[in-house]
Each structure stands twice: as C-alpha cells, then as structure tokens.
Amino acid sequence: MPKKVQPTGDENEEASVPCKRVKEELPETLSVLNFDSPSSFFESLISPIKVETFFKEFWEQKPLLIQRDDPVL
Numbered sequence: 001m002p003k004k005v006q007p008t009g010d011e012n013e014e015a016s017v018p019c020k021r022v023k024e025e026l027p028e029t030l031s032v033l034n035f036d037s038p039s040s041f042f043e044s045l046i047s048p049i050k051v052e053t054f055f056k057e058f059w060e061q062k063p064l065l066i067q068r069d070d071p072v073l
Contacts (some may be wrong), residue, residue, distance in 0.1 A: 032047070046064070046066065049064065
C-alpha cells in the first residue's frame, strides 16, 4: 500500500509526488499464445516442442526450458 504524503506546509512538496503511469495496451498480434481452447493454449505454451514429444521425453522426466527469440513476447 502506498505511503501517504505528510503535508510539510510547503505547497511545492505535493507537486513532486510522481503520477501513476497509464497502462499501455499492446496489440494482440504480438501474442504467440492461443487462447481458443485448453489444448491449443498448452500447445502454444510449449511451442516449438510438439505435444507428443513433450509427454514422451519431458513430462515427469526432465526439465524443459523454452527460450523465445523475441523479448517483447
């Protein structure tokens, strides 16, 4: 919870409190996640690994680290 500013009697003190930034909406075209169905969402989470490969080689066997090339995504 943000701290409240104590008035010190100086009117310029209140002007130095930073304003909240407006949340910027990102275009939906940047998202690589597919929210159409649970299975398509899971596939988009583990892409480029195929679902069959994931369950055969990684599920409860070894960790999987998926690194994306685009830091924005």
